[in-house]
Amino acid sequence: MRTVLKKILTAMRGGVNELGEAVVDSQGNRILEQELRDSEQELKQAKHELASLMAEAASLARQIRTEQDSASKREDDARKAIAAGQEELAREVAERIVGHERRATELTQTRELLQQRIAGLKDRVQKAEKQLADYRRELQVVKTNERVLRTTAQIDTNINSQQSSLSTAKETLERIRERQAREEDRQTASATLEKELTGADLDEKLKAAGIDGEQDAVNDVLARLKGSNTPQ
Amino acid sequence: MDTQSLTLALGDATHAGRTFDVMPIAGEEPVLQVTVSGAEETPVYITVTDTQILCLAYLFDEQELKPERLNELHENMLRLSVPMPLSSLGKTGQHYVVYGALSPASGTSEIMQELVTLAENAIDLLQTFEDYLA
Structure with missing residues (x-):
């Protein structure tokens, strides 16, 4: 934003834009607009990616819960097998439990990595959104500035074509005074009339x-x- | 709100006892010149963009001012700009202007209020700053 404001001021001091010429050249404008589009694109991509990563994390959480549930269910089975003196069966169940627990651990690690990526991506989205807002603000300043210059140039041309010249402030003041005097006269006249009537x-x-x-x-x-x- | 609907809305309207005379300014940009009754000397120009409705009235040009009192005038303009209702002071090209910006979502009544205020403020400001004219 600061660069844009400085550019505008420099151009104005140099009298560049007296006739409504663009302050930030159209090339600069195009670059700004391109940056805006790039940021928008990046933001869209990042949001898309973020959504799919979050879906993946949710699915992993579900899988972890399933493995943990299975493990605890098998623990009951194993206890029953031990109680029934079925040592071999209990060992077999214990092997299954190890399998479930191992998968749960692996999945949890994957999920943690995923969550780090999600946090990083959220950060990127936030930064992109901020940058986008900055670019939009800059572009707005540039465009409003050009609009005002074009508008005033148009008004001046128009007034010049209607009258010999733009009326000076002194002439305007004279007309204001004349109107104010007329209004005063009218008030005095109506006060006089009022008195006559009553x-x-x-x-x-x-x-x-x-x-x-x-x-x-x-x-x-x-x-x-x-x-x-x-x-x- | 665009300039066309504004032209239609202002043409028949009265606001605080004022009427409005609307004339489009020829050119590429949609610009209207609005003359407010009772303040005809200082027409207000309106242009509508995506982000704002900009209303402005001309005060004086730089070359009309006493150069040696320019700093004093600027100081006074900056100080007056804050308390003045609905109007700010500014400069575009050589023109010193009094202007107000409205949201594009503003209704006719807000716009009329702005127009009346700007036209009246322009007159008050001209008379206030008369001493600075060369």
Whole structure:
């Protein structure tokens, strides 16, 4: 990932991609994609192999159990033969037991080797999965970068063909200010209209002229109160 | 979500009192120019890839800036980029941009929210950084 990011930065500082040229050349891209496919292939193979090894280990475990079961069953037989005084028969059974036990031991050794291989393979699968995720991430960065460059180049071409040039930030700011002023005017106008409709504007004018209806009403009440308090 | 279904979805939609004017940008890449009502000066461009929906608005070009105050501007842009909702600041080619990336699984409502936020943020940022313009 670091290499890809560095490549992108180097190319940008050099101004390589001003016109939307690919930063990591298509050759580099192809190599990344090939690496991705190789990793995917390796992962698939390793998983396949892992599955068959695990199946083999399970089958070995079954065989070991069968040998052990047979051995312990024959031990019962041997005890019975000894109890019955059949020394020869007991020896024959004992030979069988040795055979079962030997096979169980051999199978166990094979299974242990197999389990080591399984552990190694699991490790390989994990590493391949991690590498695959890394490659995918790198490829995503490269592709997104190219997409953004192509997209902005396309936007610029388009705007340039519609207008004489891309409007500058100052022109944009001017248009923003004009709209904001228009909005403010509209708000002021509607506030004025609101006042006219409710008569609030007239009240304001009257108040300014010293004619305050509210104040007059208060004064009237006060005068009345004073009048009624005065003993007649 | 692709640009075609976006064009259809945004054409008749309103979000938080805003309407959207959608225009495809001619060329190889599927790019839409979306003008958000009430923030018409800063159109937002959308492009959809496998991994993300990228929305961006242009702020200013490098040559429009006072060169001696560039470092200060960059510092301020980096600081503002973190708290700004749904938007990050960046640069592509000579353009300084404000942008947001959405999951391709996003619905129309998330995309509209992003568009409105980006257009408004672009205006706020332009006015905030006006002093750095040459």
